[in-house]
Amino acid sequence: MVSSDSDLHANRFEQLVQTVADYAIYMLDLEGHVMSWNAGAQRIKGYCADEVIGKHFSIFFTPQDCADGKPAWLLDRALSTGGAQDEGWRLRKDGSLFWALVVLDVIRAPDGKVVGLAKITRDITERREAALQLDEVRAQLCQSQKLEALGQLTGGMAHDFNNLLTIIIGSARLALVSRDPQRTQRLLGHILDAGERGSQMTQQLLSFARYKALKSGRVKVSALIESTRSLLGQALPNAVALQVKLAEDLWDVEVDAGQLQMVLLNLIFNARDAIDGEGVISVHARNCELDGQQDGLAGCFVCISVRDTGRGIDSQVLPRIFEPFFTTKSLGKGTGLGLSQVYGFAKQSNGTVSVSTEAGKGTCMSVYLPVYCAAIGLAPTPEYGGA
Ligand SMILES: Nc1ncnc2c1ncn2[C@@H]1O[C@H](COP(=O)(O)OP(=O)(O)OP(=O)(O)O)[C@@H](O)[C@H]1O
Ligand SMILES: [Mg+2]
Incomplete structure (x- = not known):
């Protein structure tokens, strides 16, 4: 009775695995030969059971992966550690490629002996393409926002450049007619200073404009705010004063520096x-x-x-x-994209943004960013409290 019950369960389980169509679920022996095949495997890879049982699972890999020894490496890894995961291109029977998410787990007999491997493969080609497209759209959006900000900045910088050129041209004219070597030296010094300042400004603009993929890293907040301030140059009207107040010993944060600079520019x-x-x-x-005071964040x-x-x-x-x-x-x-960039950035960086405002008096936007863990000698993993 007991054995027929467990047989029934085993049969049902077998049926379940067989009929799953979204996942290829099959077994490999210890050398990597296919031992079973389900409907999902047939759908995703295009082989029916008769064609594939007994074959080595390297037939699903690209020639390049086979040449690199990837099938053997995966098998070894799964057998030595109990499991392995992989993501990459795989071949269908018709030679077409799909992007696979693969999990390999060892199967043990009741006595603990490893008898084979369970392999589950998902075709995530569409998901990957959607993610790539989203990244591309994000990057384009980020770039077009940058260009817009750049337009605002260069307007102010043209003014700064003119000031520098006035110094350079004026000093050069005076140096040309000067008979006093010391005075000529001084004038040449002015020309050099103004030229170097102009070159710094172009460097700042170029590094801001240059396309960079989103990448988190350790960022010194004070240096970034200072460089934003100098980038702003004349972009603010004379009637608007910009004050910067930075606490001493500011922790470093872990964010994308280029994006943080965009945030500051958008807010300013x-x-x-x-x-x-x-x-x-x-x-x-x-x-x-x-x-937990801000958006349930702690740390x-x-x-x-x-x-x-x-x-x-x-x-x-x-x-x-x-x-x-x-x-x-x-x-x-x-x-209308400035603050959505600010919000998206804060959330993606595991931080948040808050706003307080009073009609006729002003507004304060605060962006909270997680510290770079090593910067304070402990690991304050941000946690989301509440629901
Ligand atoms: N400091 C602020 N004071 C008053 N209103 C603000 C302030 N910041 C944002 N707003 C309001 O929020 C709206 C949305 O801001 P957001 O930065 O997303 O877009 P925008 O400034 O209108 O356009 P963009 O930034 O794309 O050029 C603004 O149009 C404005 O009404
Ligand atoms: Mg704005």
Whole structure:
């Protein structure tokens, strides 16, 4: 009775595995020969059971992977560690390729002896393509935002360049007619200084404009804020003062530096646009330990805030400001993508963003970013508390 019950279960289980169509589920012997085959394997790889049972599983690999010894490597790894995972191109019977997510696990007899391997393969070609497309769209969006910011910055920089050229041309003219060698030396010194400053400015612009894939790394907040400040140059009207206040011993953060610079520019440009006439924009950065106060985050963070003395955000507008393409600015003035970049960046970096605002008084946007763990000598893995 017991044995027929377990036979029944085994049969049902066999039926279940056989009929799964989304996953190729089959067994390999210890040398890597196919021992069983299910409907999913037939659907994904194109072979029926008769054609494939007894064959070595290397027939599913590309010639290049076979030449590199990948099938043997995977098998060895699974047998020596109890399992292995892989992601890569695999061959169908008709020679076409699909992108596979593969899991290999050893199967043991009740006495513990390894009797074979269970192999589960998923065809994730579409998922991979969608992810690649999304990355591409993100990169394009990031690049077009950068170009827009660049446009705003170069306008101001043209002014700075003109100032430098005035110094260079004026000093060169004076040096040409000077009979006093010491004076000529001084004038040449001015020319060199102004030329070097101009070259630094171009370098800053170029490194900002250059396309870079999103990449997290250790970022020194104070250096990044300072370089943003010098990048801003004349992009702010004279009536708007920019103040920077950085706490001492700021922790480093773990983010994409180029993206963080975009965040700062987006927040500062928003602050600038909110100020009619005279006003102040203050950029502050401080270390803070969170315990669920901000979006349920806990751990060590650096808070960078951009505060302005502008018109504030209307309570009806406030719930929508982070929506992509939401803007209250006139056509051609705003795309409505600035704050969605800020929000997306903060979330992707395992941080958050908060806003406080008062009509007629101003707005403060604070971005909380996780510290670079080694920077404070402990591992404050950000946790999401609450639901
Ligand atoms: N500091 C601020 N003060 C007042 N309103 C703000 C401030 N920051 C954002 N807003 C409001 O939020 C809206 C959305 O901002 P967001 O940066 O996403 O887009 P935008 O500035 O309109 O356009 P873009 O940044 O793409 O040029 C703005 O149109 C504005 O109404
Ligand atoms: Mg904006």
